[in-house]
Amino acid sequence: MTTKKENNYNNKDLEIIVQAYVNPSEEIEKVNFAIKNVFPDSTLILKDNKLYTSTEKLEVLKKVKDQIRSKSTLSVLKKILFSNQTMNTTWFLLNKQAAFSKVVALIEDEDESPLGPIKITIRNQNTEEIINWFEN
Template identity: 40%
Template sequence: MKAPNISCKIEGYAAVNPSEDPEKVQLAVSQVLPDVVYQYKEGSIKATSNDIKCLQKIQESIKKHRSNRVYRRQMRFNTKGDTTWFYLNKQAAFVDVIAICEEAEESAMGPIKIILHSKNIEKIVDWLAPETLE
């Protein structure tokens, strides 16, 4: 499904544990959020973009694995105003697998937190994880 033309800000955060290589953590984040700007600061990687297309890989994974209900539930539960978020498993992302975590503790080395900001947050949720899959 083609990405809608919706104004948004996408952020990804991942802690870099003392035992982890920051470049490998950045690689894990880049596997789920390609073509974004990265910063390493104060023990974490921050990824930012204003282009909804950087979520396309996540959207394709949701469709492929038919996991739209889990993502929708998480995003609806975590919505505050024009912002929502969800966790992805950092180790899975490192090996190019997108796997949602319902709790941060499900990712042993800590999760990647994906935060979405938009005045049309419902439309982004509906595109990313539609109620029904084709």
């Protein structure tokens, strides 16, 4: 169920982009499956060996939020989001192979995921509010 607080973010001021490169050694269907495990309602587009989707709905991040329950993982996510913040944009990375197994695994560097990460970019006038949304 969507809360009133989540609905406040569903507007033109918010854009969430989810993207992952499909390596020559990977099957498109498997990368699609991995992304859909974490972002189930997304409609993915393939362009230039990259699967991506874009939305104005914060609910797309709900599965990430639900799986990041421990204080230590939440602290890592917030640290990553704040350190990657520039103006009205921030981003974080997920391990693509873990996502294939329906596991949300944060990574701090693209090299931590041998097949490349899933990158989630968040654009909003108040990114700090979005970052704090993960705690509520």
